Amino acid sequence: MVLELREKLQSLLGDDLTIERELGGGGMARVFLAHERELDRRIVIKVILPDVAGAVSAERFKREIQLAAKLQHPHIVPVINAVSAGDLLYYTMPYVDGESLAMRLSRAGAVPVGEAIHILRDSIRALAYAHRHGVVHRDIKPANILLSEDSALVADFGIAKALSDAGGADRGLTTVGLSVGTPAYMAPEQSVGDAVDQRADIYSLGAVAYEMLSGAHVFAGKTAQQVMAAHVMETPAPLQTKAPLVSAALANLVMRCLEKDPNSRPQSADDLLHELDAAVTPSSGTVSVASARGRSRPVAIAASILLALLLLGGGALAFTPKDKLATAMALMRRKPAQLHTNRVIVAPFTNDTGNPKLASLGSMAADWLAQGLSRAGGLEVVDARTAMVTGDVVDKTPWPFRSRDRGKAIAEETGSGILISGTIYQDGDSLRISAKMTDVLSGKVLLVLTPISGPAAAPTKILDALTKRAVANIVQARDPDRVFALGEYSEIPSVEAYDELLKGIEGYFRGDTSGYAHLEKAIAIDSSYPTPVVFLAFSRLYRGDFAIAKKLLARAETLRNVMAPADRAMTDHLEALMRADGSAALAAAQQFMAVTPGSQESPLLLASVALSISRPHTALAALEHVDPDRGLNLAGPFYWTYEAGAYIALGKFRQALDFSRAGVKRFPDERMANSYEESLAALGKWMS
Incomplete structure (x- = not known):
């Protein structure tokens, strides 16, 4: 490359x-x-x-x-x-003839105090000049400080901001899994996506100074993820414990640069330069205004910064966690994903058409290809709705708490060992779709499909051809002797109908009723498309609109033969609920879980139904398939609530209290979790 x-x-x-x-x-x-x-x-x-x-x-x-x-x-x-x-x-x-500070540190370790002060002074002067001209560097690190003869020069001014601003709101670098800046030296407020000013540069230079004087990074020995988290939460070891020859005044100044709260750092590079001069001049009794200023408590500052951790990608959806601090801690501590070698996920295809009328085509391609693979059999296929919801969760989970590559991150969240991804291009009046199959663990490309092309005016025909060719190639690549048939399925809906479906689903997850109109419009555009009918019936029934749900389910029955397996199982579940048939609702929920591998939500649905008909053992068995640190479990306390409820039903109150307390710890604002702990404590059953 x-x-x-x-x-x-x-x-x-x-x-x-x-x-x-x-x-x-x-x-x-x-x-x-x-x-x-x-x-x-x-x-x-x-x-x-x-x-x-x-x-x-x-x-x-x-x-x-x-x-x-x-x-x-x-x-x-x-x-x-x-x-x-x-x-x-x-x-x-x-070209600067010399070496970078990064090379110097790698070659010789800690920099002698006198030389380090000289490098710091030159770097601060560069920052002070740039800040006075309205330019914040945003990526101060040893690699950007160049040493030439007896001077230090700072490189790449404005580059980080240029990349960030040029990304724009709708094409930012987070969409390709990149953050602007270097996490190892990044200020806490920059790490979590808050607005930054010159004080972020002061923090980064403090991290550089700490490394120069001690010979080791301020959070040495940690992974990239742990370092980024440490910048937000951990107080560094005092510099003098790592570099005892450094004076107390200089060490204290470096540690002040590393304060989590920007208000507790030197407020400008000019201030920092004056304080540096004072710190290295023993006779000076200068006390800076900044050092005399009252400081916020470090724990409170760390907590307030962490509250923004899951909002780096932009505005939060309804399932964005309320307790960001506990969720961030869970993300830091969670174990690597357990991948299933026979489970495949089709990630939403990258849409490079630039055509707003085809905005939903990437999700649509993934949906239809997943349905085709599911009908062919032989693989566990993550359904499109699970992939869509998981994609939203991934988008709200900042790197380095997930893989940089979005498709790989979605695969890991769903435990999928095989990832199918693709890209849609528009060349004039033609569309071209390419796709590949990748082993998630090794990154090895297992299969590259011959691109499918066709007129941009008929995208559904191209998707139909893509589905047939891709399914045939993928099945044959895995088992050359297999004979299969796709069977009967609904025609691919129009792009307009699918776009309305997506808007309807988004409305549901926002927790409002705005999605109803979009789902109804999708049905009106394409009356033979079952998914919006089933999803609208689901959302209406769970909001108590039983008469409307009943009519929608009757309509869904006329489309049963062309339903995807997940839609069929959900229809059965909803019909059983309408009949108040708990056993049938449970059986349908079990089937729904079977046809939605990788979903963190379908086991929760099964557990809730099992608890409603006094089947706590079935609920606990379903919850064994849930990873509480993935998917929508990052957004709500259902897992802990159902675990506690099952143990209450079994009379095992100590276990129930353990789970309810864990839920309260993760989601202290959620009354659903709080109610269990309050009721258990009030009854005194946890003492038994």
């Missing part, structure tokens, strides 16, 4: 610039050293990686870089220009 990127870049640069070698790179860019013939000088070219470049607006990126390029300071490496050519996005800057 690097060789291909280098060749493509060289062809764009022409004869004036010759790439000499690669200097390295990170999660967002590759770095090359080039020789500029006309001026006979070396320059550095940083190429934004394609998956990152694809998520940003090239024009907005270039505008932000132009603003940063105006910074002219002896301790700032200037940006020469930013270029968008073809599918490449890159910027250039002068």
Whole structure:
């Protein structure tokens, strides 16, 4: 990939610039050293990686870089220009003859105190100048501090903001699993997606200073996930315990830079420079205004920051957790996903058409392909609604608490060992769909499908062809001797009907009735499409609209032969509830769970039905299939409530209290969980 990127870049640069070698790179860019013939000088070219470049607006990126390029300071490496050519996005800057602070630390360990102070002073001066001109760096780290002779220079000013702002609200870098900045040095408020100012740079420089003086990262020995969490929650070990030769004044200043609360840090780089001068001048009795200012309690600050952890992706849906702190802790501590080698999930396809009329086509492609695989048999197939809900949960779960790749993260949440993913392109009046099958654990691509093409005016025909070809190829690849038939199923609905279905489901999960109109519209657009009928019946019945639900179920019965297995099982369940037939409702819930592998919700449905007809053992058996740290269990206390309810029914009150307390600990605001603990304590049964 690097060789291909280098060749493509060289062809764009022409004869004036010759790439000499690669200097390295990170999660967002590759770095090359080039020789500029006309001026006979070396320059550095940083190429934004394609998956990152694809998520940003090239024009907005270039505008932000132009603003940063105006910074002219002896301790700032200037940006020469930013270029968008073809599918490449890159910027250039002068080559600094020397090494980065990261290289220096790797080569020689801790930096002598005098030299470290010199590097800090130069870096602070660069920050002070940039901050006065309205530019916050956002990615201060040893790799961006360059050492040349007796000076330190800060590189990549404005790059993090350029990438972030160029991402925009609807094409941000979180959609490709990337956050702007380096988690190892990122301020707590930046880690959780809050607005940042110059004090975030001061925190990051504090982390760099700690590493320079001690020879080890402030949270050494932790994984990337643990480091990011530690920046938010943990108080670092005092610097003097790691570097006893550092004066108390300097050590205290570094630790103040690492305060969780931005208000407790030096408030500007100018303040920091003055405090540094005071700290390294023994005769000075200076006490800064910032150091005399009252500070917020660290625990309270950490908690308030963590409350935003699951909101990094934007506005919260109805199932976004109310108790973000406890949920964040669960995410940090949860075990790796248990993958089932025979379970497959079709992730919503990436939609690169740019056509708003086809916005739902990616979800639609995944839905129909999953239905086709389910009908073919031989695999556990995660149904489309489970994939959709899980995708929303994944989107609200920040990296590094999940895999960067969205499809892989969805697969892990559902325990799927096989991932099918794809991309939809539009070339003029034609659509083209590509797809592949990947082993989730190893990352090995197991099968690449020949792309399907067709007229953009007839997307459903293309999806039908995709389903038939993909199912045939996937089944044959896994078992060449198998003979199968897809059987009878409903025709693929129109894109308009499917779009209304998605809006209806979203309305339901927001907890309001706005989805009814969308579901009714989907039914009106395509009367032969069973899913919106079943889902509307489900939502109406569970809101107590029994007369409407009864009519919808009668209509659903006329479509039974073309229903997907999950729709059929749910219809049976709803009809049994309407008849008040508990045993039939339980049997249908068991069938629903069987045809929705990977769902964290279907075992909860089964448990609730079992408890309602006094079958606590059945409820506990269903709950064994639930991972309380995944899926919608991150959003509500149902798992703990049902566990407690089952043990109450069995007279095992100690176990019931344990689960109810665990639910209260995770969701202290939820009355459903609180009621169990309150009732158990009031009855005194937990004492038995």
